[in-house]
Amino acid sequence: MISPHHTLLALCLFLAGAFVVRAEPSFKTPVSYAEADRRAGELLAKMTVLQKIEMISGHHSFYTKAFPELGIPAFYMSDATAGVHIRPNVSGSLGKSTSFPAPIGMAATWDPALIQQVAQSIGEECRAGGIAFLLGPGMNMYRQSQDGRSFEFFGEDPYLCANMIGHYVTGVLETGTIPTLKHFIGNESDWHRRTSDSVIDERTLHEVYMVPFKAGIDAGAMAVMTAYNQVNGEWAGQSHTVIHQLLRKDLGYKWLVMTDWWSVWDAEKIIKSGQDLEMPGDKFLKADAYRLLKEGKVTEAQIDGMARSVLRTCIAMGLYDRPVKDSFYLERYPEHAATALQTAREAIVLLKNRDHLLPLRKEGAGTILLTGTFATEMARGGGSAQVEGYDNITLLDALKSAYGKRLEYVESPTDAQIRSAGVVLLSTGTRDTEGADRPFALPDPEEKEALRVTSLNPHTVVIVNSGGGVKMTDWNDQAGAVVYAWYPGQNGNRALAEIFTGEVNPSGKLPITIERSFHDSPGYGTTMPPGAQFYTGWGPDNDMSQPIHKVEYKEGVFIGYRWYQEKDIKPLYAFGHGLSYTNFAYSDLRVAPGLLRPDGQVTVQFTVRNTGKVEGTEVAELYVGQPQCPVPMPKMELKGFSRVDLKPGESRVVSLRLNPGDFAYWDVATHAWKTASGEVRLYVGGASDQIALRGGFALK
């Protein structure tokens, strides 16, 4: 897969080197835009101004307002991206929901088709619970490891993230549920997020942060949620530049926009920004919109436009013509659990495996000592994206059923116990949550335990549960193996056990770079003010008395591996890295044609061979570099990838296609995409730092 399948439908218009991409969404709404608009207009004509103001304000925290006398129902919205967050006090209608691996783990699968299945499952559970809007997928970027919400998003690469989002949105839409792209835009840290100002230049917005939103919109997304933070000096949810210009004009988005919960502060600005719906709706519009209208500061037409957008979106999805709730979907839970398990199998990344310490076969001998934080506690992210799941399997339970009596669980093992164990499995990590950032370093007791255990027994496998990168630098060399398991969902520990026993061969690859020290990261010194302290809890998150602090996206387009490569900084683990129990060899790179016209396509072919003794899956990665571009370009950028299943000795030709959009940069002079002629370099391999094949062609 070389680009979101949706962009294949794109019609590219080339105008003197600049081009505009207009994509036809792949999803067709049950009711056409024009018809929905007509019906919305009819309803609007029957509404009073006060009713319209209620229509553009949320109700009871998670609902749109109902007007039974006009035949307008209320619609329920529920978080989030890794499954349905159940709020017993609000909905009461969905008894349980499947907990899937956190989105960062979904990205580690590099398997968009599987993520579409995940999204379909979540959409089906929304239908089972009468949830009209899913408040996800989240698609902010991983620009720094300290972000408490990284677990909710899809990693550091816009191309990989966009691929996932396109498929995710399609999966949800096909169930008749409306997915909500969030948070538009620049919400890459949660430290005092309401009083932060993300300073991002125009080119970076278009080339990095808006790319996943474009993929979601191209797939047909019908709701977008704005962010808490300011963007270049104005709160995103009331910024005309953010909503009217970037979202509606530049990305061509035409459906409903809603605020994040309590994230806007000025009714006049909200009304004039292109925003449609204030959530949860108990504040500014209800209090001030009518007065502003009477004072002539806003017009009824502006309020009509907002209400019409809310009505039109719901009508277009068919929500007025069928029940939202459908108990048929209650029967689908077993399939959803199976999809969650498969996702976890593909999401887990084997970072290191000295002397083939793993797998630990079931029939082997020797004691396996399990210890650490998430042996008995389910590792999951917190906040609105938290999903409890059901039939949760702890790591201890999963490993007990794999290894029986060989497995010994010791909560606080002595040095002697660690030394004498055949193998030690040490579980560590972080409890990431919305509303606060967290240090890159592990919590002190976790770090000390990792140092102690890995120094006492070289046969230690460290299992990390976290929503992003953590500091492993000081014990990584001592560890025998390191496995990154993210927050793997309700049955993810079973997948982990299958990987330990060798029943499943790991295939996940990092969707992020893991730095050696936070000083190395582009987030260092550009996110939290110098000397600032981390905090926990919702109090500081809601504290609006803080001065606005600037989050300077100084690295520009050099996000993630682009930064480390540009600065020549060696990370601990590079983007795209992940080991298997077998090995793969790459050969025979072929590129055709050798000269690309601006509207043409290039086919890149190469062979991947399984040179080891067990069956495995390789994620083959294709990166592109444009050294002659008139603007500074990253050395290489991901523009294609493919999962390749191979039996021992088997080889396969992988064919990837590059489209003109893959070589475009955002030209700030003309505010448009442009392509630069010149040399294009191609890099193919199993990780961003494991390039096996190099080639290139010329762009005319």
Ligand code: BGC
């Ligand atoms: C979060 C959103 C979420 C909303 C509703 C906010 O705190 O930032 O992501 O959808 O709450 O739960």
